[in-house]
Amino acid sequence: MSEEIQAVADTLEEIEKFQPTVWIESLASILASFLADPRLRYSQGVQPNVVDGELCLLVATWLETTDRATYEYIMDFAKTNQVETRLDRRTGERAIQQPI
Numbered sequence: 001m002s003e004e005i006q007a008v009a010d011t012l013e014e015i016e017k018f019q020p021t022v023w024i025e026s027l028a029s030i031l032a033s034f035l036a037d038p039r040l041r042y043s044q045g046v047q048p049n050v051v052d053g054e055l056c057l058l059v060a061t062w063l064e065t066t067d068r069a070t071y072e073y074i075m076d077f078a079k080t081n082q083v084e085t086r087l088d089r090r091t092g093e094r095a096i097q098q099p100i
Contacts, residue, residue, distance in 0.1 A: 024048050031070060045059065045067065
């Protein structure tokens with residue numbers, strides 16, 4: 001199943017505004033949760049990852065319909081802070097899978 005994923009890269013026009021790993025982990029952690037065990041579980045549609053050697057926050061495009069507020073929050077954050085976005089067209093196990 002091929003899913004298009006929005007990849008939010010850590011490239012900023014003014015890099016000194018943020019530490020790249022900090023904002024990616026912060027956004028991913030806001031949407032994460034703990035289950036019965038004490039391990040942090042990232043949201044199914046928002047996950048930090050490395051794509052082509054670059055730390056990114058992967059945001060599944062299906063969030064636009066299933067959790068519009070989360071999708072818009074992340075995309076607005078990227079736009080406001082001039083963070084580069086691009087589509088990640090990974091497939092198979094490497095792609096973020098939509099929950100059934």
